[in-house]
Amino acid sequence: MGKENRLARAVVYVKLKDGVLDPQGSTIQRALENMGYQGIKDVRSGKVFEIAFQQNHGKKPEELIDEICRKLLTNPVIEKYNFEILK
Amino acid sequence: MKFGVIIFPGSNCDYDAYMVAKNVIKQDVEFLWHQDTSLSNCDCVILPGGFSYGDYLRTGAIAKFSSIMKKVMDFAQDGGLVVGICNGLQILLEAGLLPGAMLRNTSLRFICKFVHIEVENENTPFTNLCHKGQVLKIPIAHTDGNYFISEEGLNRLKQNQQIVFRYCDQFGGITQEANPNGSLYNIAGICNEKRNVLGMMPHPERASESILGSEDGKHIFQSIVNFFEKGKQI
Numbered sequence: 001m002g003k004e005n006r007l008a009r010a011v012v013y014v015k016l017k018d019g020v021l022d023p024q025g026s027t028i029q030r031a032l033e034n035m036g037y038q039g040i041k042d043v044r045s046g047k048v049f050e051i052a053f054q055q056n057h058g059k060k061p062e063e064l065i066d067e068i069c070r071k072l073l074t075n076p077v078i079e080k081y082n083f084e085i086l087k
Numbered sequence: 088m089k090f091g092v093i094i095f096p097g098s099n100c101d102y103d104a105y106m107v108a109k110n111v112i113k114q115d116v117e118f119l120w121h122q123d124t125s126l127s128n129c130d131c132v133i134l135p136g137g138f139s140y141g142d143y144l145r146t147g148a149i150a151k152f153s154s155i156m157k158k159v160m161d162f163a164q165d166g167g168l169v170v171g172i173c174n175g176l177q178i179l180l181e182a183g184l185l186p187g188a189m190l191r192n193t194s195l196r197f198i199c200k201f202v203h204i205e206v207e208n209e210n211t212p213f214t215n216l217c218h219k220g221q222v223l224k225i226p227i228a229h230t231d232g233n234y235f236i237s238e239e240g241l242n243r244l245k246q247n248q249q250i251v252f253r254y255c256d257q258f259g260g261i262t263q264e265a266n267p268n269g270s271l272y273n274i275a276g277i278c279n280e281k282r283n284v285l286g287m288m289p290h291p292e293r294a295s296e297s298i299l300g301s302e303d304g305k306h307i308f309q310s311i312v313n314f315f316e317k318g319k320q321i
Contacts, residue, residue: 016190020235021269023191072152075145075181077188078235 009086015046089115091129100136103292121153131168134175147177176286187236193269199228204252212314223303225289234270252276
């Protein structure tokens with residue numbers, strides 16, 4: 001397989017924005033307290049996406065993944081994201 | 088007038104909406120398929136409840152890219168009437184036709200029960216036969232109905248009178264206890280600034296015949312017909 005066909009990989013992390021209520025996170029936080037873990041003050045839940053892609057879109061990998069995040073993977077009203085490109 | 092009911096993969100309130108339009112308020116109605124590229128000259132398009140695309144990723148997030156949604160957006164832009172019920176509202180939020188977003192219910196549970204909602208704005212094509220403060224008994228059935236918007240966004244909704252329905256008790260009291268899902272400001276339904284797009288979490292199509300426990304949902308469908316019969320004047 002030629003070098004140009006090798007797949008690049010990206011990992012996208014999506015979290016609720018600060019200040020947006022996270023009922024799942026707060027339920028997990030309370031569960032941890034009930035289990036006896038002391039000092040667990042806050043839990044925020046989120047999502048992780050692993051994306052394998054070909055690098056021939058005419059866009060830099062960072063641009064491509066950023067566009068995908070904005071258009072589909074996140075809702076900017078409630079979520080924020082960051083990602084890593086694994087070389 | 089003619090209603091159109093869109094069927095997405097996973098819609099499950101499509102037949103209910105169709106039946107109310109056809110048999111209860113006796114209007115023309117047609118099903119529209121998510122891959123259609125025309126709205127078949129419908130005067131009012133309904134995005135029904137259900138679990139479009141399995142609610143994968145976020146509720147409504149994938150449905151917004153359906154072929155028919157491009158037509159719905161153009162239609163809404165041109166002033167056409169669009170109603171999103173439950174998952175339909177979630178799709179309208181994702182598509183940006185209405186502001187805000189849905190979070191998981193604070194209880195984290197799927198809630199299916201009758202609730203009461205107060206008509207906050209009767210000057211819309213969807214509520215013109217109601218009066219301000221009128222209490223409607225209509226069921227909800229959802230897991231992600233906890234409406235969220237920024238403080239600035241909420242102020243805009245209030246200023247423009249875009250809040251159409253709020254959760255209340257049976258006497259019209261807007262209380263925390265009467266809020267089933269944690270929605271900001273007890274919001275149960277909103278419209279856009281131009282008043283031609285409505286989204287609501289409660290299901291009026293499930294409460295339009297007395298045998299189903301309430302006929303209050305019928306007011307919404309009848310208001311739409313009234314709006315057309317009066318020459319699109321509120």
